[in-house]
Amino acid sequence: MDGHENEDVGFQHGSDGVLHCPSSGMSTNPLPEKVSGMAMSSVSMYKPSNGADPFFSSGWDPLVSLSHSENFGASSMVSHSEFSNPPYPVVMENQGVSSSFHLVQYPSSSTLIEPVPKLPCFGSGSFSEMVNSFGLPDCSQIANSGCPQNYASNKAGGGTGKTSTNTAQSQDDHQISGEGAIGSSPTAKRRKRAPDSNNSPFSPHQNAEGEVQKDLSGESSDVLKEPDEKKPKIEQNTGSNLRGKQTSKQAKDTSSGDGSKDNYIHVRARRGQATNSHSLAERVRREKISERMRLLQELVPGCNKITGKAVMLDEIINYVQSLQQQVEFLSMKLATVNPELNIDMEQILSKDIIHSRAGTGAILGFGPGMSSTHRYPHGIFQGSLPSIPAATPKFPSLPQTMLDNELHNLFQMGFDSCPVDNLGPNAGHLKPEL
Amino acid sequence: MATKGVTLNTNARKIRFARRFISILLKMRKTRSPCSSSSIEDVRKRSQRIKIAAYSSMAHAVGPRRAWSRAVLFKLRSRARHQSMMKRRSFGLQKKRVVVVKNNNDIIPSGQLSQADRLRQLVPGGKAMDMCSLLEETADYISCLATQVKVMQTIADHFSK
Numbered sequence: 001m002d003g004h005e006n007e008d009v010g011f012q013h014g015s016d017g018v019l020h021c022p023s024s025g026m027s028t029n030p031l032p033e034k035v036s037g038m039a040m041s042s043v044s045m046y047k048p049s050n051g052a053d054p055f056f057s058s059g060w061d062p063l064v065s066l067s068h069s070e071n072f073g074a075s076s077m078v079s080h081s082e083f084s085n086p087p088y089p090v091v092m093e094n095q096g097v098s099s100s101f102h103l104v105q106y107p108s109s110s111t112l113i114e115p116v117p118k119l120p121c122f123g124s125g126s127f128s129e130m131v132n133s134f135g136l137p138d139c140s141q142i143a144n145s146g147c148p149q150n151y152a153s154n155k156a157g158g159g160t161g162k163t164s165t166n167t168a169q170s171q172d173d174h175q176i177s178g179e180g181a182i183g184s185s186p187t188a189k190r191r192k193r194a195p196d197s198n199n200s201p202f203s204p205h206q207n208a209e210g211e212v213q214k215d216l217s218g219e220s221s222d223v224l225k226e227p228d229e230k231k232p233k234i235e236q237n238t239g240s241n242l243r244g245k246q247t248s249k250q251a252k253d254t255s256s257g258d259g260s261k262d263n264y265i266h267v268r269a270r271r272g273q274a275t276n277s278h279s280l281a282e283r284v285r286r287e288k289i290s291e292r293m294r295l296l297q298e299l300v301p302g303c304n305k306i307t308g309k310a311v312m313l314d315e316i317i318n319y320v321q322s323l324q325q326q327v328e329f330l331s332m333k334l335a336t337v338n339p340e341l342n343i344d345m346e347q348i349l350s351k352d353i354i355h356s357r358a359g360t361g362a363i364l365g366f367g368p369g370m371s372s373t374h375r376y377p378h379g380i381f382q383g384s385l386p387s388i389p390a391a392t393p394k395f396p397s398l399p400q401t402m403l404d405n406e407l408h409n410l411f412q413m414g415f416d417s418c419p420v421d422n423l424g425p426n427a428g429h430l431k432p433e434l
Numbered sequence: 435m436a437t438k439g440v441t442l443n444t445n446a447r448k449i450r451f452a453r454r455f456i457s458i459l460l461k462m463r464k465t466r467s468p469c470s471s472s473s474i475e476d477v478r479k480r481s482q483r484i485k486i487a488a489y490s491s492m493a494h495a496v497g498p499r500r501a502w503s504r505a506v507l508f509k510l511r512s513r514a515r516h517q518s519m520m521k522r523r524s525f526g527l528q529k530k531r532v533v534v535v536k537n538n539n540d541i542i543p544s545g546q547l548s549q550a551d552r553l554r555q556l557v558p559g560g561k562a563m564d565m566c567s568l569l570e571e572t573a574d575y576i577s578c579l580a581t582q583v584k585v586m587q588t589i590a591d592h593f594s595k
Contacts, residue, residue, distance in 0.1 A: 285566060292569035299576050313549040316572060320556045323579040328485055330586040334459065335481035337593040 447495045448581045454491035455585065459484070486510070492582050502571045503578075505559025 293312055297303045300319045306312050462483065493506035547555075553568060554560035557575050560568055 288566045289569060292566065292573065295573050296569060296576070299573055310549065313553065316576075317549065317552050317556060320553070320572070320576060320579070323576065323583060324556070326583045327488055327579065327586065328481075330583065330590055331485040331488060332477070332481040333590045334484050334586065334593070335477050337590065 444577060444581060447578065448585060450495035451492050451582060452585045452589075454494055455488055456589065458487040458491060459589070462487070488582055488586060492578050496574075496578060500571065500574050501563065501567065502558045502560070502575050509558065 289309075293309060296316055297306065297312065300315055303312060303315050306315060462480070489506055490510050493503040493510070496503040498504050498507070550565060550568065553572060554563070557563075557568065557572050560571065563571060
């Protein structure tokens, strides 16, 4: 989980994750409907409304399980009714695009190309037959390799570029198959980011994918630009009318939605997770947690360089424990201090509290990586207590002087960390004592 | 790190906490026995009371907005209720009302507590929270603890000068 979270943080996805799962879910389901493609594109269009996270997470869950994406389209997507009956090639493109994501990403190998032509349905023109012929587990793999390949071969007459991409994708498909279930494939996609970045030959693919994923799923033309230029042109021609509306909106959405350099829209990536609504919620949850961890990183001093949930949690726990110990220590000190009842005390103290930044300095001195030293003064105090009964008459003074010394030491640490000017009234009486 | 809004918020909380805490301290000092010699037990009790006063005034300053402050306030109130009931009724009756909470989740499954469980133990009210809200409450709790320590430090320094 940590690994995934790191990847998530690296991706900097806000609501993207929410969108990714359902749309990928749509694609993985062997939906014979053309609407599936429509749904994907329409979903991707809605993606950037970041505020609509709960909407999506709640709206998507029933959708993922739906076999008819039309219902989804009708209920949630009001403005996309125009996409309800996309032409076949558009759907093909969508499917092809989804798989082409994998295509772009993966290295080439010639092995998977062979099994592809074996599938008879590829040659046929009916999309539904193609989809139906796939078993669900095969969908991600074969569709990746076969669909766009055949599509390419059908449309563009094949090209070296395509084969290279296909081979590229097939290699990774092998890896995917090696990993097993579909559920792993979207995670596999995520995991592969790391190895992809390491492999130089894949880097152009990865960059392409990164840029490709900037465009929404509807813009298959851009997606396929890197691997092959014939395909996108054809796709452009076929879906140009519908695409035009889509692309403009999607372009806007991508730019407004993410605002980051890598606007990945893993709408298609989550094919394997589609059936599992849990993974969708899990992704949202993980992103929330990473966001909170970032906030905590700012609160806890000295945690700027820490990456990793476990180490961060340790630091947080130590810091909370040290703060609680400090409260206990200070309450002990206040208990032993002889009361000097001044009615003006409240005013004086409120002034002190508002104006003094000595406390800040002290805390800063305490905080960064000094959790062990926190226990030190407290331990000393506890050590002093047993020795007290031997010197009862001196009791009021002994612990106090010890405490004062410790506090002065602690304050010295605070002094070091913050300028003296800030100390205000405390500076006057502390300096000569130091 | 703190935006203006956050700083104002923390300042307001700081002031509320300081006022409450100081008033409690003054009350305690007024009611303190005039005898100068104080045994360790007295000191311990007083420090315990001061600690509780600090946490309660912080929780009151934050208000019922936060889960952890609500948990602290609930604990305090149930504690007060329990104590008042103890005074009124006999101990025999009290024993029946004692509820023992077994922490089966914490130690039994693994030899060591998980990090999340440790954090849950530290943050008041954390046992009933999922990870996400736990982290949120931890952030708020840390900021409140920090202000608490600052104020108490200032007061202690003021008294020790």
